[in-house]
Amino acid sequence: MASGQPLTDADREPWLELIRTTAEHKSVELQVEKGSEKIHGLVVGCSSLKRIYRDILRGKRKEVTDTENAVLPEHLEPPHPDLLPTYFVFMKGSRELLLDRMQKRKGHFMKASMLDSQLQTLENPEGEEGVLVVDAEDSIEKQITEVKEGLERLGV
Secondary structure: OOOOOOOOHHHHHHHHHHHHHHHHHHHHHHHHHHOOOOOOOOOOOOOOOOHHHHHHHHOOOOOOOOHHHOOOOOOOOOOOOOOOOOOEEEEEOOHHHHHHHHHHOOOOOOOHHHHHHHHHHOOOOOOOOOEEEEEOOOOHHHHHHHHHHHHHHOOO
């Protein structure tokens, strides 16, 4: 992406699987460390533009590519969907708002010129299980309140 080329599904799959598996392991470590039966959550930030990417992050492994080359490190097992419930916050904003924010940030690896390819790839997650929708134009305070209230409604 730093060179202006969008990632492919094959590029993303092992990375997403590693994020999920690492999150599961960290959650278990926190559970053991705190001597608790409660699952401790984590926050991960990434675009997860397609449903299949979100399903990988949910621990629902689907074959995206030839997985013989998508190898997890030896110390990590493949993800398990029931081990760590997963929720998503979809920051919904117009192309114009997103472009404006991208043009104002300095030194970021993803260039504003890549926005259209990202929006073309995006499969809107509204209506999927465990997805909260927040208006990107709202204040940060309002967004935080909406996320907290939404997670409470989901039983988190």
